[in-house]
Amino acid sequence: MFFFSFSAHWNEYIPDVMGKDDFKGIFIHSRNYRHVEVFEGLDVAILGGFRTAEDVALQIEEKARKVYVCHRTPDFPVSFPKSIEQRPPFVRMTEKGVVFPDGSELNVEAVIFCTGYRYTFPYLKDGLINITENRITPLYKHIVHMKYPSLVFPGVPQPYAYFPFLHQTAKFAVRVIDGRIKLPSEQEMVEESADDYKSRIQEGFKPKYAHLILHHMWDLDKELSKLGQFEHLPPVLEKLLEDILDERKMNITHAHELNYQITGSNSYRILNPDGSKSRKTYATK
Missing domain, CATH: 3.50.50.60 (FAD/NAD(P)-binding domain)
Incomplete structure (x- = not known):
């Protein structure tokens, strides 16, 4: 394993x-x-x-x-x-x-x-995976090797909110390895991954960005948590990230000075709002 x-x-x-x-x-x-x-x-x-x-x-x-x-x-x-x-x-x-x-x-x-990185796995046997234009195959959900599902790559997907999502992929990987997740057949995984890649190309992504999921991380997180039967990321994180990116666009020289406090699964507040352009808060009853 x-x-x-x-x-x-x-x-x-x-x-x-x-x-x-x-x-x-x-x-x-x-x-x-x-x-x-x-x-x-x-x-x-x-x-x-x-x-x-x-x-x-x-x-x-x-x-x-x-x-x-x-x-x-x-x-x-x-x-x-x-x-x-x-x-x-x-x-x-x-x-x-x-x-x-x-x-x-x-x-x-x-x-x-500032031109990014390339995937490399020098410790893996040749032919175990293929990397073409920085796209790794054969991976299911960008994480699980389709032929050898005990081989998992939780750090491959590249989202905006890296650490929360990496925590989710690690939980998914553990459940795959210990058998708590029943994966689709290899053929079903191949077809689903091909459809996912095709849709990304149609969106305008180049092949080298096949694993750059950015805002799609929320949908993928829900798919992983459903398969693994664990909680998906709280909705406040999606809204908080959206507002932080808006703030960065409007106020990039000072956006890093702002401090946020998550007050619940559906709410957050800015602790120093005077430095904010948007001055947004988020609360859902």
Whole structure:
């Protein structure tokens, strides 16, 4: 019997940008980012437009001379500081900087790749799983190996609320291993997983985001808890996350200063509402 507790945030992905080996400045992946002081007085280009890129840019902006966030994210926070310049993703690197699709160049002294991670399982026998464009098969519910159901991967799905959901997947995994969950037949699992993947592609997800469940985590949590006969996550968490993301979009420079208190399965409040743009609370009778 095998059980692999796996984190999806270990094997960094660095795109094969032409000329990256020629760059003479600081060049790191966000996985290795530790101290903002390293970038004091420097011009810094960040490649990526998701949460990590946003957070790193905000921190470095306090010390750097200039920060450029290079991305194509359509819903980038509207409250992002004007002092941080947004550019399209660069397509080439030189000794002194980066080059954009239109041929324009930007001299920088540091480049940070906030470009995510790639799944890897060097300890598994070859052929036990397949990874194509960062999609792992054959997994049922993104977690259970369809041929060997005692082999589970609770850290593969990537939601917004990582820790609460990981707790749920761990409970599901334990119940699969000890036999409390009766799984569908292998053929049924194959068909259901194929339908799930097809629907994600139709939604506009690229294959490499096959396990990026984001807001779909609430539906998947209900599916897992129903199969495992345990409580799904309380509804307050979904509403709290939604409001925190709204706050971040409107108020990204100060959103991290807010403190929230969950007061029940259907309610929460902001402890310091004066710093909030939304000033939302949530309570259902």
